Amino acid sequence: xxxxxxxxxxxxxxxxxxxxxxxxxxxxxxxxxxxxxAAGGAILLFFNPSQYGFYPVCHFYLTTGxxxxxxxxxxAMHQLLNGHFAEAFRLNALFVLTLAVGGWVAAxxxxxxxxxxxxxxxxxxxxxxxxxxxxLVFTVVRNLPAFxxxxx
Numbered sequence: 001x002x003x004x005x006x007x008x009x010x011x012x013x014x015x016x017x018x019x020x021x022x023x024x025x026x027x028x029x030x031x032x033x034x035x036x037x038a039a040g041g042a043i044l045l046f047f048n049p050s051q052y053g054f055y056p057v058c059h060f061y062l063t064t065g066x067x068x069x070x071x072x073x074x075x076a077m078h079q080l081l082n083g084h085f086a087e088a089f090r091l092n093a094l095f096v097l098t099l100a101v102g103g104w105v106a107a108x109x110x111x112x113x114x115x116x117x118x119x120x121x122x123x124x125x126x127x128x129x130x131x132x133x134x135x136l137v138f139t140v141v142r143n144l145p146a147f148x149x150x151x152x
Contacts, residue, residue, distance in 0.1 A: 026113070030113065041081060044074065044077055044078050044081060045078070045081040045082065048075075048078055049074040049075050049078055050075055050078075055074055056074075058070065058071050066139075066143045067139070067142055067143060067151050067152060068139055069094060069135045069136075069138055069139045070092070070095070071092065071151075071152050072091035072092035072095070072151075072152025073091075073092050073095045075091045075092075075152060076088040076089075076091040076092040076095050076096060076152075077095075079091060080096070080099075090149070090152075091152045092152060093138075093150065094134070094135065094138045105121070109121070138150070
């Protein structure tokens with residue numbers, strides 16, 4: 001129309017060039033997240049949730065008197081940070097087992113990030129439903145008298 005050719009903007013296959021975004025923001029974000037995790041871990045390491053009242057409370061437990069899937073997770077994490085794995089497992093077995101999966105996913109993201117590749121997080125729907133079913137069964141079972149050992 002105006003006599004200017006836009007063909008030079010595309011490569012020989014007719015595909016536009018790849019747009020690159022500077023990585024400096026992603027490094028800052030990763031450093032900020034790592035700092036927040038380290039600070040939270042330090043607080044949880046030195047201040048036992050069983051002894052200090054500034055930690056959040058479970059409103060489900062306060063309302064119903066029943067333990068939910070997450071009840072005991074803070075105390076379990078405190079025990080894990082102090083190296084007491086059996087006590088952490090006793091406080092919330094599902095949380096401790098889920099941490100292993102979370103660590104594996106975090107390691108995959110970190111590896112992709114270090115290799116400057118896009119991190120992909122894909123989970124099949126069936127795995128999500130399976131986890132929700134396990135969490136529901138865990139919640140029900142840990143509130144039964146015969147399985148009181150699962151309650152924190």
